[in-house]
Amino acid sequence: MLASDVARHIVAHYGDAWFLTNLKLNLLVYWCQVGALRDAGAPLFADEIAVGECGPVIPAIWAEYEAFGSRMIRLRDEWQVKALGENTESLVASVMRELGWLTAADLLNLSNHPDGAWNAAREQGYESISVSHIAGSADMRREVSERTLAACVDGVERKYPNALRLLEHS
Template sequence: MDALRVARRIVAQYGSERFLTNLKLNLLVYWCQVEALRETGAPLFEDAIAVGERGPVETDVWDEYASFGSRMIRQRDEWKEPTLDASAERIVAHVVDTLGALTAIDLLEMSGADDGAWRCAKDRGSATVDVDDILTSADMQRTVPARTLAGCVDKVTREYPNALRLLENS
C-alpha cells in the first residue's frame, strides 16, 4: 500500500467531518504509520517519509493536495476510493478518532518533539524518517498531549460560551 491511498481514504471517510488541510492530512498519515508500527510491528505503507522543514511529509500526498494550500481539502474523487483491509481501516479510524480533532499546529508539535523520529532524522541530516527512526523514538509511546490549541478553544467555548462569538463580531 502507498501513503497516498491512506490519505485518500482519510479524505473519503472523514473529510466531511474533520477540517483537513494538506499539512494536517500529511501529519495524520504519518501517525497512521506510527500506529501501524505500534499495533502490528509492520509499516502501513512503504513510501518514504520525507524530513520536511517543520515535520514529516509524505511527498506524494503533499503533491496531490498542494493545490488546496492551507484551505480545507474538499472531496473530489476520493468518494470512489475503495476501503482498505480491515486492519488498515481500524488503524486509520483509531488515528482520526484520537488525533483528528487536533489542529495542524498541535500535530506539528507532537511530530516535532525533541525525542521523536522526525527530530532524530533531521538532527542527523537524513532526508527521510525511516521505520527504524520511528521504532526507536518516543513517538511509539506518545499520546495526545493534555494541552493543545484545539483543547484550549474547546475549553473556552464551554466555559465562556459567548466569548468567541463576541470576538467573531468585533
C-alpha cells in the first residue's frame, strides 16, 4: 500500500469533518503508520517518512498536496480513492477518532517528544524515520494530552459560546 492511498482515504472520508492541511494530513498518516506497527506489528506502507524541519513528513504526500499550502484540502473529483481493506480502514478510523480533532500544532507536539521516533532520527543525523525508529520509540505508547490547543478552544467555546464568534468578525 502507498501512503498516498491512506492520505486520499483520509481526505475523502474525513475532509468534510476535520480541517485538513498538508501538514496535518502528513502527521495523521504518520500516526496511522505508528498504529499499524503497534496493532499489527507490521508497517502500513513502505513510503519514506522524512525527518522534516518540524516533524515527520511523507515526501510523496507533501508533494501531492503542496498546492494547497496551509489551506484546507478539498477532495477533487479526479482523485481516485481506493478501498483500503477492512483492517486498514478500521485502523484509519481509529486514528481519526483519537487524533483527527487535534490541530496541526497539537499533532506536532505529539510527534516531537524527546523520546519519539522523529527526535531520535533527527538527533542521530538520519534524513528519514525508519520502522525501527518508530518501533523503538515512545510513539508506540503515546497518548493524547488533555492540554491541547484544540481542547482549550473547545473549552472556551463551551464556556463562552459567543466569544469566538465575536473574534471571528473582528
